[in-house]
Amino acid sequence: MRQSYDVIIVGAGIIGASCAAECAASGLSVLVLDKGPIGGGVTGTCMGHIVILDDSEAQFALTRYSQRLWNELATKLPEQAEYVRCGTIWVAADQEEMQEVHRKYKSYTENGLEAEILDNKALLKAEPHLAADLAGGLLVKQDSVIYPPAAAYYLLKQSHKNGAVVRSASEVKAILPEGAVGFSCGTIITGSVVINACGCQAPEFSKMAPIKKRKGHLAITERRDGFLNHQIIELGYLKSAHAAAGDSVAFNIQPRKTGQMLVGSSRQNDSDDPSVQHHILSKMIKRAFKYMPDLRDVQVTRTWTGFRPATDDKLPLIGPDGDSGKIWIAAGHEGLGITCALGTAKLLCDMIMNRPSEIDTKPYCPSRFAKGNTEDV
Amino acid sequence: MSDNVQITINGKTASVTPLTVVATALACEGVTRFRRSVTGEPRTPLCGMGVCFECRVTINGQPNSRSCQVLCEDGMEIVTDE
Ligand SMILES: Cc1cc2nc3c(=O)[nH]c(=O)nc-3n(C[C@H](O)[C@H](O)[C@H](O)COP(=O)(O)OP(=O)(O)OC[C@H]3O[C@@H](n4cnc5c(N)ncnc54)[C@H](O)[C@@H]3O)c2cc1C
Numbered sequence: 001m002r003q004s005y006d007v008i009i010v011g012a013g014i015i016g017a018s019c020a021a022e023c024a025a026s027g028l029s030v031l032v033l034d035k036g037p038i039g040g041g042v043t044g045t046c047m048g049h050i051v052i053l054d055d056s057e058a059q060f061a062l063t064r065y066s067q068r069l070w071n072e073l074a075t076k077l078p079e080q081a082e083y084v085r086c087g088t089i090w091v092a093a094d095q096e097e098m099q100e101v102h103r104k105y106k107s108y109t110e111n112g113l114e115a116e117i118l119d120n121k122a123l124l125k126a127e128p129h130l131a132a133d134l135a136g137g138l139l140v141k142q143d144s145v146i147y148p149p150a151a152a153y154y155l156l157k158q159s160h161k162n163g164a165v166v167r168s169a170s171e172v173k174a175i176l177p178e179g180a181v182g183f184s185c186g187t188i189i190t191g192s193v194v195i196n197a198c199g200c201q202a203p204e205f206s207k208m209a210p211i212k213k214r215k216g217h218l219a220i221t222e223r224r225d226g227f228l229n230h231q232i233i234e235l236g237y238l239k240s241a242h243a244a245a246g247d248s249v250a251f252n253i254q255p256r257k258t259g260q261m262l263v264g265s266s267r268q269n270d271s272d273d274p275s276v277q278h279h280i281l282s283k284m285i286k287r288a289f290k291y292m293p294d295l296r297d298v299q300v301t302r303t304w305t306g307f308r309p310a311t312d313d314k315l316p317l318i319g320p321d322g323d324s325g326k327i328w329i330a331a332g333h334e335g336l337g338i339t340c341a342l343g344t345a346k347l348l349c350d351m352i353m354n355r356p357s358e359i360d361t362k363p364y365c366p367s368r369f370a371k372g373n374t375e376d377v
Numbered sequence: 378m379s380d381n382v383q384i385t386i387n388g389k390t391a392s393v394t395p396l397t398v399v400a401t402a403l404a405c406e407g408v409t410r411f412r413r414s415v416t417g418e419p420r421t422p423l424c425g426m427g428v429c430f431e432c433r434v435t436i437n438g439q440p441n442s443r444s445c446q447v448l449c450e451d452g453m454e455i456v457t458d459e
């Protein structure tokens with residue numbers, strides 16, 4: 001292996017893999033290092049919903065841009081990536097939540113997205129197993145679902161075709177300010193630039209990255225072909241996902257290409273413990289029964305947890321880490337890392353190569369968290 | 378000791394001692410493919426304690442039953458994904 005690269009990427013989750021594919025396709029020599037296997041971080045334990053969200057303008061811009069890139073890639077993805085454009089239904093439990101349906105409809109369609117308001121009857125026609133008393137929902141058509149670790153693997157394979165070197169089981173001990181990485185054995189590999197794509201572990205190398213872990217539980221069911229047609233999320237999710245403090249659960253269910261269903265989700269801020277907590281899991285499952293009573297007859301076969309790499313302003317860090325131009329960071333995507341991966345990689349590669357970007361990169365600039373700048377966020 | 382229990386495995390009758398676990402009965406009768414994975418690969422029991430879900434078969438018409446968690450009963454019909 002050579003000892004110098006244009007770009008060294010630390011972390012081979014969906015973010016590192018996307019950066020590798022983009023940088024290698026742009027003609028840069030790339031080395032990717034991960035301490036574990038490919039996609040062995042939260043990329044391997046999450047849901048894989050490629051979804052447009054509009055909590056803020058910057059979030060909308062990045063999710064939309066990135067989803068477009070996924071759509072363009074869709075036909076090239078291998079079968080194992082299990083890509084399906086199933087759409088999302090945001091479910092409204094009552095009339096109050098229907099107002100949010102109308103607001104979202106206006107905001108999405110005004111921005112050129114395809115959406116449709118469903119009343120109670122239309123909702124049950126689209127998803128016959130939903131509870132009969134729900135008010136309605138919003139169908140967003142271009143959202144899709146993917147199997148993230150297989151997508152990460154594919155992206156790394158593409159980068160490899162363009163000359164990238166990918167090494168798993170290679171733990172980086174230090175990212176050095178001159179743009180190099182050090183290993184515990186004393187070896188140092190130099191690059192023109194280093195990208196920190198370590199997800200929840202990014203703060204280990206970057207003091208500036210205020211990334212916190214947000215724990216989530218998931219459950220997967222046996223195969224039930226045809227039971228579920230869309231990814232369904234309760235609109236109450238907005239209330240619970242935004243509650244900064246405290247534990248919360250919300251109904252979120254995803255159809256897998258295999259016929260299985262992935263059931264979520266929970267959010268906990270102050271937990272470092274990866275074990276499944278039964279009081280949270282049971283709250284989450286009961287929530288699912290409330291929205292989809294027929295799930296009582298479906299077996300769950302596995303449960304697990306994952307940690308979202310979260311920031312306080314719900315936007316990722318994409319850009320330079322410090323002023324040297326040697327160290328860059330792409331991390332902190334919380335519950336949208338799969339969705340935002342391809343867009344993140346394009347923006348970061350644009351910045352590294354001094355190319356213009358398609359969307360404004362400023363809202364994601366890590367310097368917003370630098371000392372003295374925190375008032376702005 | 379009471380009489381043996383009569384079960385059928387994929388339509389063939391078998392006789393096992395009372396309190397035999399279904400997974401054990403299947404293994405004794407030479408079943409090597411309890412179910413198939415999503416990609417069609419054969420699966421057999423792994424944990425033996427109800428956690429891994431690899432041992433699923435159809436018991437008395439109920440699909441996806443964990444055979445390591447059920448005792449054989451007289452007249453029980455077991456179908457595997459042979
Ligand atoms: C329950 C749950 C559901 C989710 N659902 C969705 C969803 O539906 N849609 C969506 O878009 N997002 C979802 N997410 C979020 C998504 O999983 C993450 O945002 C995304 O996977 C982050 O990717 P990453 O590459 O930054 O992190 P990771 O996948 O964690 O990758 C970081 C990598 O860095 C490596 N690393 C760390 N330290 C070192 C070191 N010292 N040396 C070498 N390598 C190192 C790790 O081994 C790891 O592989 C969900 C998350 C959870 C928890």
Ligand code: FES
Pocket residue numbers: 421422423424425426427428429430431432433443444445446
């Ligand atoms: S062998 Fe693991 S659940 Fe039956």
